[in-house]
Amino acid sequence: MSADKTSGRLYGIGVGPGDPELLTIKAVNILKVVPVVAYPAPESGNSSARTIAATYLRDDQREIEIRVPMRSGAVPMAPYDRGAAAIAAELDAGHDVAVLCEGDPLFFGSFMYLHDRLAGRYPVKVVPGVTSLTACAASAGLPLVGRNDDLLIVPATLDDASLEQRLSAASAIAIVKVGRHFGRVRSILDRLGLTSRSVLVAYASRAEETVQKVADVGADTAPYFSMILIPGRQSEDASANRSGRFRP
């Protein structure tokens, strides 16, 4: 290969929240032509991002698996170092590489660890995807955030005090990464008087999707792929708007 060979392009491809029909036309068109795909996967078992995109992959594509142990605490960086090196080898050889990302690549995604390692050295194009945020709102049929609402998206992994402080100041709210934090989040919502407005959505857009009022949930934990939505108070905002608080 000559030294002035043009390097390949790195694509970050949002594959959406779970339903394979929620990939974009652009994502599918790119997956049709790239010679290499890469994706994160758990230490053992299937990659969720690959499963979502499987219909659109070809038998003759090379695949780079980035197996990342799922543990509490700091994100292990070695798997991303190795993954980035394997991707860089393909890019150096002039091959485009598409990284499959659940939801959207830049929205609570691990693509940022690859982006950090590769974006300065290679051309990068990110194809945005449907996030679990709007997929959950769609599943619940719940207008999430209107005209003059603000929306706070907050991970349940914050400690109680931080979470309570943030939730008390927000208008519309989405609490992500609920999973095993459901019980303590529920207690905070109870204290703040937010429980009656809160909805728990699990596995949005997938066959096993469920939508429940938080008040009706008996269990102390929720599935890993779950989110609590608390819609904004558009009606309050509308009246505040009339009284001049807002400047539309």
Add this chain to the structure above:
Amino acid sequence: MSADKTSGRLYGIGVGPGDPELLTIKAVNILKVVPVVAYPAPESGNSSARTIAATYLRDDQREIEIRVPMRSGAVPMAPYDRGAAAIAAELDAGHDVAVLCEGDPLFFGSFMYLHDRLAGRYPVKVVPGVTSLTACAASAGLPLVGRNDDLLIVPATLDDASLEQRLSAASAIAIVKVGRHFGRVRSILDRLGLTSRSVLVAYASRAEETVQKVADVGADTAPYFSMILIPGRQSEDASANRSGRFRP
């Protein structure tokens, strides 16, 4: 038509931020088969949502335009009353109706006004779309929000005091509806020391897309379709995580 005729289904279809390739496969499949499409439009001129989806529409589809005057102050409700009535007439006749929504139907969209009027009476299915939020992050190539960040999405239409208070408490931030509020938002970012981390993205995913550091913007206004992004401090969070502030 018999009285027990099954009514049609109302679809809220996210058509994404502007690039027609950012519609989902699901959205395109529905647009291929529905007999009626509806969409918001300004008082005169083209509907932005219809323009985005135009490639996928058929000549034999009926179209319901919901022309809404764009003015400051309260949202006028009469156009939505009339639009909902026209849609209801089609649904009563057993025809499915797809409402085209820029971005996502339930995320800062006017679909909620139709949803409010029709969701109790007819079957509704919302197809989530790519939002301008993640499209702007993709255009800027900017990891927006990581693992333990929270993200605040706030409209520039809030008054100065509310905006400053909210921005000072957030980790990652997206300021939407910037347009003619750019100058005053810039002043607030200056006061909070956030300007150097802020990026202005206009017309994300469209041919006329621009990305600028806020510090480099000379003008006092920005295009209507623009957003300021301030990425989260993942590195700070990572160190806070190690010191036990977070509970992953």
